[in-house]
Amino acid sequence: MSQTQQQRPTPASVEGPAGPARQKVPDPSSVLRPTSLTQNRLPWWTGLVILVVSAALGAALSSLISFNFALWFVFTAVLYVLISYGVTRVKVNRRQAKDKMWKNLVYVAFIIALLPLFSVIWSVTSIGIPGLLEPGFLASDMQGIDGTTDQRSQEEGTPVLGGIRHALVGSLLITLTATFISVPIGLMTSIYLVEYARGGTLSRAITFFVDVMTGIPSIVAGLFGAAAMGWFLGVGNSLGLPLPTRSTMGITAAIALSVLMIPVVVRTTEEMLRVVPNELREASYALGVRKWRTIIKVVIPTAISGIAAGVTLAIARVIGETAPILVTAGFVVSNNWNLFQGWMTALPVYIFRQFQNPTSPNFSDPSHQRAWAAALVLIIIVMGLNLTARIIATLFAPKKTGR
Amino acid sequence: MSKSITAKDLNVYYGDFLAVEGVNIEIAARSVTAFIGPSGCGKTTFLRSLNRMHEVLPGARVEGQLLLDDDNIYGPGVDPVTVRSMVGMVFQRPNPFPTMSIRENVLAGYKLNGARMSKSQADDIVEGALHGANLWNEVKDRLDKPGSGLSGGQQQRLCIARTVAVKPEVILMDEPCSALDPISTLAIEDLISELQQEYTIVIVTHNMQQAARVSQKTAFFNIAGTGKPGKMIEYAETSTIFNNPSNQQTERYVSGKFG
Numbered sequence: 001m002s003q004t005q006q007q008r009p010t011p012a013s014v015e016g017p018a019g020p021a022r023q024k025v026p027d028p029s030s031v032l033r034p035t036s037l038t039q040n041r042l043p044w045w046t047g048l049v050i051l052v053v054s055a056a057l058g059a060a061l062s063s064l065i066s067f068n069f070a071l072w073f074v075f076t077a078v079l080y081v082l083i084s085y086g087v088t089r090v091k092v093n094r095r096q097a098k099d100k101m102w103k104n105l106v107y108v109a110f111i112i113a114l115l116p117l118f119s120v121i122w123s124v125t126s127i128g129i130p131g132l133l134e135p136g137f138l139a140s141d142m143q144g145i146d147g148t149t150d151q152r153s154q155e156e157g158t159p160v161l162g163g164i165r166h167a168l169v170g171s172l173l174i175t176l177t178a179t180f181i182s183v184p185i186g187l188m189t190s191i192y193l194v195e196y197a198r199g200g201t202l203s204r205a206i207t208f209f210v211d212v213m214t215g216i217p218s219i220v221a222g223l224f225g226a227a228a229m230g231w232f233l234g235v236g237n238s239l240g241l242p243l244p245t246r247s248t249m250g251i252t253a254a255i256a257l258s259v260l261m262i263p264v265v266v267r268t269t270e271e272m273l274r275v276v277p278n279e280l281r282e283a284s285y286a287l288g289v290r291k292w293r294t295i296i297k298v299v300i301p302t303a304i305s306g307i308a309a310g311v312t313l314a315i316a317r318v319i320g321e322t323a324p325i326l327v328t329a330g331f332v333v334s335n336n337w338n339l340f341q342g343w344m345t346a347l348p349v350y351i352f353r354q355f356q357n358p359t360s361p362n363f364s365d366p367s368h369q370r371a372w373a374a375a376l377v378l379i380i381i382v383m384g385l386n387l388t389a390r391i392i393a394t395l396f397a398p399k400k401t402g403r
Numbered sequence: 404m405s406k407s408i409t410a411k412d413l414n415v416y417y418g419d420f421l422a423v424e425g426v427n428i429e430i431a432a433r434s435v436t437a438f439i440g441p442s443g444c445g446k447t448t449f450l451r452s453l454n455r456m457h458e459v460l461p462g463a464r465v466e467g468q469l470l471l472d473d474d475n476i477y478g479p480g481v482d483p484v485t486v487r488s489m490v491g492m493v494f495q496r497p498n499p500f501p502t503m504s505i506r507e508n509v510l511a512g513y514k515l516n517g518a519r520m521s522k523s524q525a526d527d528i529v530e531g532a533l534h535g536a537n538l539w540n541e542v543k544d545r546l547d548k549p550g551s552g553l554s555g556g557q558q559q560r561l562c563i564a565r566t567v568a569v570k571p572e573v574i575l576m577d578e579p580c581s582a583l584d585p586i587s588t589l590a591i592e593d594l595i596s597e598l599q600q601e602y603t604i605v606i607v608t609h610n611m612q613q614a615a616r617v618s619q620k621t622a623f624f625n626i627a628g629t630g631k632p633g634k635m636i637e638y639a640e641t642s643t644i645f646n647n648p649s650n651q652q653t654e655r656y657v658s659g660k661f662g
Contacts, residue, residue: 198461279498283562285459287512287569288488297515301502 040092050087054079077108124376131373134160138377141166142333147360154363162359162366164374166335167350170250171381173339174329174346175319177254178261183311185258186265193266194273195295213263222324225256229328250339253329253346257318264317268310272303305396312389316382322348347378405603406472406489406572407432408453413467414632415445415452417460422448424632426467428622435595435604437614437641440624440656445633446607449624450575453605454490455483471572488512491571495578497558499550499565506546508561509533512569528568536564537594556587563594567602574598576606580613592617611657615645623653 058075065071081104089097131137145162153160189206197203229247236243276299284294300307330343331353351371358367408430415423423445430436438446451457452465455476468475476486499508509529513520520528529546533539538560542553550561559579566574576595580588595604595617608614614621622638637650648654655661 277498279494279496280500282456282459282492283494283498283500283565284511284515285484286454286456286487286492286494287515287565288484289512289515290484293515293517298500298502302500 040096042088042091046087047084050084051076051080054083077111081105081108121379124372124379128372128374128376131160131369132376134163134369134373136161137163137370137373138168139163139165141335142359143335145333145359147363150358150360150366151363153366154360160366160369162370164347164350164370164377166332167345167347167374168377169335169337170329170344171319171346171348173337174250174253174257174325174344175315177251177339178257178318179311179315181254181258182261182265182314186262186314187269187307189262189266190270190273191295193270195291195299210263210266213259214267216259218260218321219323219327221259222253222256222327224259225252225324225328229255244341248328248330248343249341250329250336250344253325253344254339256324256328257321260321260324261314261318264314265311268313269303269307272306272310273299275306276302305393308396309389309393312385312392316385316389319385320348320378320382322346322352325349326352347374347381351375351378405432405601407470408573408603408605409468409470411468411470413449413452413465413469415448415457416462416464416466417448418462421632423452423624424634426635428635428638430603430605430620432603433599433601434620435599435606435618437618437621438605438607438624439609439611439614439621439644440633440636441626441661442609443633444624444626446624447577448633449635450577450605450607451492453573453575454492455486456492458483488569489571490573490575491566491569492575493559493562493566493577493579496582497555497562499553499558499561501549501551503550504547505542505550505553505561508550509564509568511565532564532568535567535598536560537590537597538564554587556583556590559583559587559591560594563591563598567598571602573603573605576604578607578609581609588613611645615641621645623648623650623656625652625656 055072055076057079058072059067061075061079062068062071081101084104085097085101088100140161140163142162149161152158189210193203193206197206226247229249229252233243233245233247237245280298280302281294284298285291289297325346326349329346329349331345331349332343333345336342336344351374354367354371354374358364360367408428410426410428413423413426414421426449438450440446448457453469455465457463457465465477467477469477471486471489475481476490499505500511503511506525506529507514509532510525513525513528530539533542538557541557542561550558553561559582563574563579580591583591592613595606598604606614606617618641620639621641621644623636623644624633625636626633637644637648637653639649643649644653645657648657
């Protein structure tokens with residue numbers, strides 16, 4: 001403030017003789033244009049030095065209480081933000097100091113957001129690897145594994161037997177079937193919303209109910225699947241159709257999952273169809289092409305990368321569901337390839353059961369080892385699906401302009 | 404090939420809003436007609452009503468008669484898709500299909516409609532249309548490359564080739580050169596005067612020199628004020644419009660006094 005006051009022409013200088021008095025007043029533009037190009041800049045290594053100093057101080061402070069990494073991280077982060085604010089405030093100015101502080105806070109927030117992710121990946125990988133390396137873990141099911149086998153493994157160190165083959169098969173079949181049910185329904189809904197609906201009541205109602213569906217708790221979807229299939233089988237059996245009497249089977253779980261999947265598919269594909277430029281549709285109409293052909297041959301091919309990526313993400317979303325599969329497909333120890341007959345196991349249910357009801361209640365270590373390994377496999381599958389989505393998005397993307 | 408266009412008391416609406424009012428115009432076959440006028444006066448709206456592209460927008464509609472030779476394209480039972488296959492359109496911004504190669508872009512009118520054709524037929528159509536659009540020599544070695552890799556002017560000529568390939572009766576052009584540099588503009592203007600021998604061409608332009616260079620007849624559109632409908636003020640030989648207009652608004656516009 002004081003500086004700007006000085007730069008204002010004083011009454012004396014204004015009233016005084018024109019030449020010399022005015023020249024003593026500093027040029028106001030010196031605030032806008034500093035004398036040196038490197039003025040108001042800190043050397044590039046300042047941040048590093050502050051980080052080292054605050055890490056050292058943070059270690060010292062945390063060891064005063066009792067040293068651990070979490071405390072060290074907290075102290076370092078707080079000190080770094082404070083010290084760099086102070087240094088910039090003293091060396092440069094208040095505006096840049098404030099800017100620096102907010103920038104550092106954003107970085108800290110980002111690191112905090114990443115911590116759970118890395119923590120989960122680290123713990124699941126480190127605990128799950130031994131179980132995954134057990135011979136036959138991926139190739140065998142839990143048939144014939146009982147308390148005595150696990151007791152021997154824990155007490156005598158024999159290899160942990162039993163695996164997740166049946167759970168992998170179950171997850172694969174149920175998720176794929178759910179995808180086959182949801183993708184056509186979801187895609188057609190979004191085509192209606194984007195291409196045909198003209199903002200009428202129906203389209204607003206669809207959008208509203210799709211949003212409601214997004215928020216359905218997964219256990220409710222599971223109960224719906226079980227109830228719907230039970231009703232359907234009851235009606236079918238009373239008509240004398242050759243249907244199974246029990247509703248607990250793979251297809252029921254697939255229906256429950258598709259209830260969760262459809263809203264995700266609708267929302268993602270709707271976004272993708274909306275970003276297709278209207279010019280392309282008009283270009284196609286102007287060539288005398290009908291609307292449905294325009295949609296199939298111009299709009300969908302242009303948006304296919306986004307649609308495929310969205311579908312893959314929707315699959316990743318439901319493959320980790322536990323509750324709806326537990327209440328619809330149940331849990332078995334042996335392999336079942338038939339979606340329409342008998343109970344089925346999925347990976348998340350397998351993990352849940354191994355933790356909650358270990359095969360041998362008194363010797364639970366082998367069960368926990370299998371559960372961690374299955375969790376690792378599940379994480380790998382979900383990450384693989386996310387990667388696939390990215391690869392699909394780049395592979396199918398419209399050809400680059402090359403300019 | 405090539406038909407005349409006659410509009411009789413044509414009103415164009417967006418919902419309840421009357422955008423263009425009472426247009427009466429006769430456009431001869433095998434001629435170039437230019438529409439000029441200030442922004443927002445309804446030139447493009449009227450142009451889009453000539454191939455029923457106007458009604459693609461929700462709520463848009465047209466009243467009155469529009470005759471293609473003797474057939475009213477707004478008559479009962481007329482399929483707008485058939486109209487559009489007879490009246491092609493080139494847009495302001497080049498819009499080749501990004502998922503298709505140059506060759507597929509030229510054949511788009513056939514391929515998108517599911518037409519089957521032998522490879523030699525397709526080759527003939529591609530070569531003919533690209534020759535017609537003065538693009539053949541520039542792209543003949545890279546027909547399988549994506550159409551979006553061409554320069555802006557080449558893309559616009561590709562769009563013209565795509566339109567010419569389906570052999571329409573009329574070609575509508577909506578400011579086809581406004582996104583292009585002077586050299587590409589010259590190429591398109593040369594092309595327009597060649598296409599004129601086979602097609603009826605209607606072009607909307609903001610560039611009055613361009614209207615003077617390419618067209619035989621010019622229509623001047625104007626709007627009384629915001630919210631008022633646009634009207635066709637004067638329609639005459641291009642030389643008359645630019646040198647000796649009968650309406651004072653036209654004279655003020657072409658001499659650059661407003662707009």
